[in-house]
Amino acid sequence: MRERKYRSITIPSHLNSEKIALEFKNNITKSAYLSKNTPYNDDAKLVKNTLKKLYDYKCAYCESFIKNAYGEIEHYRPKKSFNLSRCDSTKAYYWLAFSWDNLLPCCKKCNIEKSNCFDVFDRRVNYNKETLEVLHKSLQGYNRIENPKLLHPEIDAFEDDIVFDHKGFMRSDNEKVIYTRRICDLNRKNLREAREKIFTKYLKLLKKNLAFMIELQEVSDDFKLLLKNFKLYIVDELKDDKAMNQEYSLVSHYIYNNFEHFLEEIDESYLSKEDKAISSKLWLIYN
Ligand SMILES: [Zn+2]
Incomplete structure (x- = not known):
């Protein structure tokens, strides 16, 4: 999940094919998503790879x-609906089943969890x-027109509203x-666990390099x-x-x-008050 510019990439040709046009027509005629086997099957790779690249x-x-994983084509607005206890309500946006900017690349786990949830x-x-x-x-x-509760990485600005702790x-x-x-x-x-590893990486980098840098300064006295x-x-x-x-x-x-908050949260048994103060001083010079 990361804010990015609204997509400008060319629509994959498969999504403009006769086959898709027919599926689309069938769906809107019956007011439902009808395909038993997703019509992406034959050409899924093309659509999927374009999304992944994006x-x-x-x-x-x-x-x-999801570079090496199979990955899923996720429908931001669900093409089908069924009741799920974790959603307030569901709605089928059957007419958006093949719409290019309703599709997102997704890992299997997120795709299963999100399912057809789409509250507004x-x-x-x-x-x-x-x-x-x-x-x-x-x-x-x-x-x-509609104010979805679900974030869209190309539409919503949310990066600065998220806080991560060291775990x-x-x-x-x-x-x-x-x-x-x-x-x-x-x-x-x-x-x-994956996010915790990033915090650990910077904790270790800070500790290791501070010791090294202070040692260097003692020898050279060069700030x-x-x-x-x-x-x-x-x-x-x-x-x-x-x-x-x-x-x-x-x-x-x-x-x-x-960065200041990141430093504050570090246990003093790991990084001393003095080392935190030096780190903070150095960081402020750069920012
Ligand atoms: Zn995911």
Whole structure:
């Protein structure tokens, strides 16, 4: 899950094929999603790979890499509906089953968890005789009419509303983040552990390099050298890790934007008060 620009990539040709046009027509005639076997089957790879590339081979919800995994084509607005206890209500957006900007790349786990959940804050959109061509680019317009509780990484700005603790738990006061976290189970064990590893990495980097840097300074008494090393080992590393194409980049983004808080949360038995103060001083010079 990461805020990114609304997609501008060309619609995969398969989504404009006669086969899809026929499926679309069948669906709107019967007011339901009818395909028993998804029509993506034959050409799924093309659609899937285009989506994966668009998202740097990461799940749109949890940021796990899906480069080598099979991955799923997720329908942001569900094509089918059935009652699920964890959703307030469900609705089938059968007419969006093949709409390019209703599709997201997704890991298997998020796809199963999210299922057909799609609650909204107020009113719902309905099919209004739009053509498939128009519906390929309907996301922004629909999200202006309907206010979904589920975040969309290309529409919503949410990065700065998320707080991570050192154990990898994700918290927020933003209602959409809370809903998405619950529906996709974004605090599940494997995600927490993966995020915790990023915190541990920076704890270790900080401890190791501070000791090394202070030793260096004692020999050379050169504050510039200390600064240079801090930039190299901490600041630049964080910048690399928070890049959009990195797995769980949102965690590094959080540490980078809240470095003082990250320091505060470190146990003093691990990093002394003095080392925290030096780190804080060095960080402030850079930011
Ligand atoms: Zn996922």
